[in-house]
Amino acid sequence: MKIAVVGKGGVGKTTTASVLARGLSQRGCDVVALDCDTNANLGLSLGVGLETTERLVALRQALDEGEEDHAPSWDEMLARFGADAPDGVRLTTVNRIENMDPGCP
């Protein structure tokens, strides 16, 4: 099952996603939590802490800047760019803060 949580800023998307992820995991599902927010903080809600949350963002950034190689498979991506969260959830960050270059509207 693939679930996307969307909505206006500040309404509780991240909190909802983290509770869903951990709840499903507690009930025996294998759960991967994808943080698709450019301002990624699902890690904080899941409970991996500030440092790991920031490390995943930095890894994602390194990938974009060519300092890290892309993972050839889903499993390897989860291994290299993920972190273990409580209740057996595996977290990975698929977005990053944009650089300062002005872009299109």
Place this chain on the structure above:
Amino acid sequence: MTSATQPVSADDPFEDGVSRRLRIAFVGKGGAGKSSIAGTLARLLAAGGEPVVCLDSDPLPGLATSLGIATSDAGIPDEAVEEAPEGERARYRLATGLTSEAAIRRYADTGPDGVRFLQFGKTRGHVAPLMRSQFAFRHIVADIDDTPWHVIGDLPAGTRQPFFGWAGFAHLVLVVAEPAMSSMLSAKRLARLGEGENAPLVAAIANKTRRDDDADLVSQATGLPVWASAPVDPAVREAEHLGVPIIDHAPDSPTVQALRSLLERLHNEERSSP
């Protein structure tokens, strides 16, 4: 008219010249209180007889309510832009002869106390009817320094727009942060807007504080000076439920008071800067 030719130093959020104008962008995590605060600050300025234009580049609603402008989704009409000639970087440019100032007068709504409100419109579905409007908005904002308005911008939640140059008009970026981990982490990331040459001054507003030391907490966690602090304020919630501006519903509420002090501070900085 103000002079746009004189450079503005990074630690001076005001223009040099005769009439110095505020150029402020509000950024921060979703729900931190950007729209509530931006709208209220704009109304306070306007109530003092100052010319203010508010910029809303959020495709989701927010700012119109705190200003007291009957909500409208409509953006800037298509006529404001024309196709740019082949080979130009942008696909559209402002219609021939249309200046930033004229565009604001023509297309910005007028609200209470004469406050003006310019938005590129609200998303209605997958289709992108906002494209021309967004280009118009970007072009108007690019030259907004040449206009005599105080500018208060309300950006969408998060880091995307700010880091893509949408706060580029600002001499002062105010990061709104709640004393909560994720809000402060977002604010810390946004503090990077103050890095580099020609970067704006960046300061924080601690919002929805519960304890006396919450402002210090925000300052420590974000590395930013806190220029204003507003407590969790039932009046703000009430105003939101009633769909009326905070400043009309509760002009003496702690939030409005905090923003009055902020405005005073901004004016003082203006007087004390060379």
